[in-house]
Amino acid sequence: VTAGATALVALDWGTSSARAYRLGHGGQILGRREAPLGIRNLSGSYPAALGALLGDWIDAKAPRLACGMIGSRQGWVEAPYVDCPAPLSALAGALARADGGALSIVPGVACRDADGVPDVMRGEETQVAGALATDAERTLAILPGTHSKWVVAERGTIRAFATFMTGEAYQVLREHSILGRMAEAESGAFDAGAFGRGVRRGAADGASGALLHRLFGARTLALTGDLAPKQVADYLSGLLLGAEIAAGREWAARQGGVPERALVVGEPALCDRYTAALAEAGFDAERGPNDAAAAGLWRIARAAGIVR
Amino acid sequence: VTAGATALVALDWGTSSARAYRLGHGGQILGRREAPLGIRNLSGSYPAALGALLGDWIDAKAPRLACGMIGSRQGWVEAPYVDCPAPLSALAGALARADGGALSIVPGVACRDADGVPDVMRGEETQVAGALATDAERTLAILPGTHSKWVVAERGTIRAFATFMTGEAYQVLREHSILGRMAEAESGAFDAGAFGRGVRRGAADGASGALLHRLFGARTLALTGDLAPKQVADYLSGLLLGAEIAAGREWAARQGGVPERALVVGEPALCDRYTAALAEAGFDAERGPNDAAAAGLWRIARAAGIVR
Numbered sequence: 231v232t233a234g235a236t237a238l239v240a241l242d243w244g245t246s247s248a249r250a251y252r253l254g255h256g257g258q259i260l261g262r263r264e265a266p267l268g269i270r271n272l273s274g275s276y277p278a279a280l281g282a283l284l285g286d287w288i289d290a291k292a293p294r295l296a297c298g299m300i301g302s303r304q305g306w307v308e309a310p311y312v313d314c315p316a317p318l319s320a321l322a323g324a325l326a327r328a329d330g331g332a333l334s335i336v337p338g339v340a341c342r343d344a345d346g347v348p349d350v351m352r353g354e355e356t357q358v359a360g361a362l363a364t365d366a367e368r369t370l371a372i373l374p375g376t377h378s379k380w381v382v383a384e385r386g387t388i389r390a391f392a393t394f395m396t397g398e399a400y401q402v403l404r405e406h407s408i409l410g411r412m413a414e415a416e417s418g419a420f421d422a423g424a425f426g427r428g429v430r431r432g433a434a435d436g437a438s439g440a441l442l443h444r445l446f447g448a449r450t451l452a453l454t455g456d457l458a459p460k461q462v463a464d465y466l467s468g469l470l471l472g473a474e475i476a477a478g479r480e481w482a483a484r485q486g487g488v489p490e491r492a493l494v495v496g497e498p499a500l501c502d503r504y505t506a507a508l509a510e511a512g513f514d515a516e517r518g519p520n521d522a523a524a525a526g527l528w529r530i531a532r533a534a535g536i537v538r
Numbered sequence: 539v540t541a542g543a544t545a546l547v548a549l550d551w552g553t554s555s556a557r558a559y560r561l562g563h564g565g566q567i568l569g570r571r572e573a574p575l576g577i578r579n580l581s582g583s584y585p586a587a588l589g590a591l592l593g594d595w596i597d598a599k600a601p602r603l604a605c606g607m608i609g610s611r612q613g614w615v616e617a618p619y620v621d622c623p624a625p626l627s628a629l630a631g632a633l634a635r636a637d638g639g640a641l642s643i644v645p646g647v648a649c650r651d652a653d654g655v656p657d658v659m660r661g662e663e664t665q666v667a668g669a670l671a672t673d674a675e676r677t678l679a680i681l682p683g684t685h686s687k688w689v690v691a692e693r694g695t696i697r698a699f700a701t702f703m704t705g706e707a708y709q710v711l712r713e714h715s716i717l718g719r720m721a722e723a724e725s726g727a728f729d730a731g732a733f734g735r736g737v738r739r740g741a742a743d744g745a746s747g748a749l750l751h752r753l754f755g756a757r758t759l760a761l762t763g764d765l766a767p768k769q770v771a772d773y774l775s776g777l778l779l780g781a782e783i784a785a786g787r788e789w790a791a792r793q794g795g796v797p798e799r800a801l802v803v804g805e806p807a808l809c810d811r812y813t814a815a816l817a818e819a820g821f822d823a824e825r826g827p828n829d830a831a832a833a834g835l836w837r838i839a840r841a842a843g844i845v846r
Contacts, residue, residue, distance in 0.1 A: 345739065347755040348762050377754060393758075394750040395715075402710040407703075431653065438740065438748040439785030442702040442778070446685060447655040450701075454656050470750070477747030 234260060236292040238537050239284065240527035241333075243300035244353055245270050248283050251521070252290065255537075257528035259521060263287070269299050269306075276306040277329060293536045294333045295527050298353035301326055301335040311340035311350060317387040318359055322533035336530055341390055344484065349393050353523065354379045358388060360526030361495045361518040370482055370492040372515065374504045376401070380478040382485045392481045394474045400467055409445065412452040413462035422506070424461035428468020429510040433476040441473050471507040479513060493518040542568060544600040546845050547592065548835035549641075551608035552661055553578050556591050559829070560598065563846075565836035567829060571595070577607050577614075584614040585637060601844045602641045603835050606661035609634055609643040619648035619658060625695040626667055630841035644838055649698055652792065657701050661831065662687045666696060668834030669803045669826040678790055678800040680823065682812045684709070688786040690793045700789045702782045708775055717753065720760040721770035730814070732769035736776020737818040741784040749781050779815040787821060801826040 240251040246268035252261040267279045281288055301309035309326035316339045325334040338352035354373045362369055364386030373379040376397040382389045404410045431444055448466050451457040457465055482488040494501045494508070495518035508515045519525065531537045548559040554576035560569040575587045589596055609617035617634035624647045633642040646660035662681045670677055672694030681687040684705035690697045712718045739752055756774050759765040765773055790796040802809045802816070803826035816823045827833065839845045 343751075343755075345742070347739070347752075348758040348764070349754070350758055350761065392751050393754040394747060395753045396747075396750050398715050399711075399750060399753070402714045403707075406710045406714050407706050431655070432746065434653070434746075436746045437781070437785040437788045438742075438744045438746055438752065439702060439704075439778075439781030439783065440746040440788070441749050442704050442707060442782055443651075443700050443785060443789070444655075444746065445703045445707070446657070446701040447651075450656040450658055453658065456656070470747075473745070473747030474750055475747065477745040477749075477751060480745045480748070481751070 236260065236287070236290040238528060238531050239287055239290055239292055239294040240524050240531075241283070241294065241296035241300070242298055242353065242356070242523035242527070243296045243305075244268050244298040248279070248300075249523070250283050250287065251524040251527070252287055253524065253528055257525065259524055261287075269302070269304055276300075280329070280333070293531065295325075295336065295531045295534075295536060296333055297336040297356035297523060297527060297530075301337060302352055305335075306333070307335060309335045309337040311338045314339060314341035314391070315387050315389050316355065318364060318529060318533045321355060321359065322530050325534055334534070334536065336527070339388055339391070343392065349391060351379055351381075351391060351393070354381065354391075355388060356526035356530065357495050357522040358383055358526065359386070359529050360522035360524065361493055362386065364529070367491065368489045370489040371518065372478065372492060372494045372504060372508075373496050374494065374500045375496060378474060380481060382482060382489060390485050392478065394478065396470050396474045400470050403445065403466060404463060409448050409462065409466055412449055412459065413466070414459040420503075421461050421464040424457060425464040425468040425503075425506065426510045428465040428470075429472035429475070429507045432469040432472025432474075433511045434472075438477075441469075444469055444473075467503070468507065468510075471504065472511060475507060475511045475513060479511075492516070495519075495522050544568065544595070544598040546836060546839050547595055547598055547600055547602040548832050548839075549591070549602065549604035549608070550606055550661065550664070550831035550835070551604050551613075552576050552606040556587070556608075557831070558591050558595065559832040559835070560595055561832060561836055565833065567832055569595075577610070577612055584608075588637070588641070601839065603633075603644065603839045603844060604641055605644040605664035605831060605835060605838075609645060610660055613643075614641070615643060617643045617645040619646045622647060622649035622699070623695050623697050624663065626672060626837060626841045629663060629667065630838050633842055642842070642844065644835070647696055647699070651700060657699060659687050659689075659699060659701070662689065662699075663696060664834035664838065665803050665830040666691055666834065667694070667837050668830035668832065669801055670694065672837070675799065676797045678797040679826065680786065680800060680802045680812060680816075681804050682802065682808045683804060686782060688789060690790060690797060698793050700786065702786065704778050704782045708778050711753065711774065712771060717756050717770065717774055720757055720767065721774070722767040728811075729769050729772040732765060733772040733776040733811075733814070734818045736773040736778075737780035737783070737815045740777040740780025740782075741819045742780075746785075749777075752777055752781075775811070776815065776818075779812065780819060783815060783819045783821060787819075800824070803827075803830050
C-alpha cells in the first residue's frame, strides 16, 4: 500500500451534478472530479457517464461507492429506502449493486412524520454519516438546499428527519411570480439588512398559512418604497429561511427536544446564509465539515467491509 | 327615463381581463361585456381598449365608473390608495378621473398589519361594497383569487384586510416545481377526497414554515402511491387553501374577534372550492352575490353623486 494509492472511489451523484473523490487508505481525499452529469441531465448510458466522470480513475483497482439520486427509481439501480431509526450498519447492509457489482450504491432513508406522511432523503444520510462521528451525542444536522433536511442523529443513527421545500419555493417564486418581477436581477452583493428583516418576519409566530400573507408583504414593501428593488430577493430568501427555521425548531422540539448541538452541512455559500439566518432567529449553529459526502462514503464503505 | 335606459356604465378592469356592465336606473344589470383587455395585456392605448370593450355602449349618455388595476400606477390614471378604516364615502370621495373626466376610477385601499407591513387591494374594495349592505353587521368577506383577500367590514366600512398569495403560489408550484411534475394534467374532475385531505393537513397547527414541509409531502405521498398522480393537484390546492384558512382565521381573531357572518365573494367555481375548504376546516361561510363589482360600482356612484 503506497501513500498515494486509491482505496475507494467515492461518488456523490445527484439530480443535476455528479462528484467523484479518490480516497486514500486513511480515507483522506487524494483527488476530486465534478461534472454536470446528474441523473436528470444524462443523454447517454450510466456506464458512459461514469466513464466520463472518472476519466483515468476508471482504471483504479479500488471499489466504488456512490450515494444520492443515482440510487433512486429514476437512477441506475434502485437502492430501496431504509427506515428510521437508521444506524450506519443499516445503510452499509443495504447497498445496491450496479454495473455487475463494480459500483455499490448507498440506500436513501425514509420516515413518517407525526401525521403519518412519508418523508425521504437520498444523499443527505451519507453527508450526515460523514459530518457526525459515530460517538457523537444527540445532534441536529441542518442540510440546506432545494429540499432542505433537518435531521436528528444520535451516535451515528438517524433518528428522524423532515424536509422543507425552501430552496425550490424560493426559486419558483423568484423566477415565476410577481415577487420576481418586483426584484432587480441579483447583483451578487448580499444585503444582510433586508435578509435579516425577512428572517425575523418569516420566523415570527403565525399559523402555517401566514407565509402566504408574508410573501405578499415582499411586494407591498417594494411598492411603498420600504424595500429597494435590489433588496427584494434577499428579503424573500430571508422570509423563507426564517419560516423554515421556526418550523424546523418546532419539529426538532417534538423529536424529544431540540438537541444542544446544531450543525449546518452543505455547500459553503448556502451554509453561510443559513448560519446567518439561524443566528438572526436566535439559534446557535456550527458549520459542519466540507466534503461530508466523501467522509460518509468512507465510513459506510468501512462498515460494509468494502474497505478496511 | 325609460326602463332600458343606461344610468351607469360600470367597469371591473383588472390585470388580465376587463368586464363592462350596463346598469339601469335602479342599478339593475342590463348587459354585460368582457374582453381579455386587462392592463397587462394591452398593446394599444387605454382609450382604444375602452372603445373595444364597450363597442356601441361607447355612445351611451351615461357616466362611467371603473374599479381595479386600471387605477394602479401601471394603469390609465393612478387613484391613490385610501387608508383603512375606509367607509364607502371615502372611496366615493377619492375617485380619479381619466379621459378628460369621461371615466372615473375607484381608489384602492391600504392598511398595515400588526408588524407595520403594508397591504393593498384594488377592485376587492368595490366587490365588498357590492356584497355587503351598508347596514350589515360586522362581516368577514373572503375574496379568493391569485392574491386572496380576507376583509373585515362593518356597516359598509372596510376596517382591515389581509392578502394571501395562495392562488399565485399554487400556480407557480403547479407549473414550475417538482410537485407539478408529479401531477397528472388536470382532468377537470375535482377530487374532493384528495382536496379535503390537503385542507386538513394545510390547516393543522404548525409554525409558518410548516407549509414548506407539507408541500414536500405532496411529493412523497405520490412517491409511495398514497396519492395517485391525478390527485396531486387537488391535494396541493387543498394544502394551500387549508393553510390560508388557518392563518386567515387567526388574522380575523386578532381584528377584535372572528365575525359571526362570513361571506365568500368572487368567481363561482373558485368560491365553490373555498366554501368546500372552509367547511372541511370547520368554518361556516355563505356564498356572496354574483356580480358584486357591478353592485359595488353602483353604490359608490350613488355615494359620489354620479348617479341618483
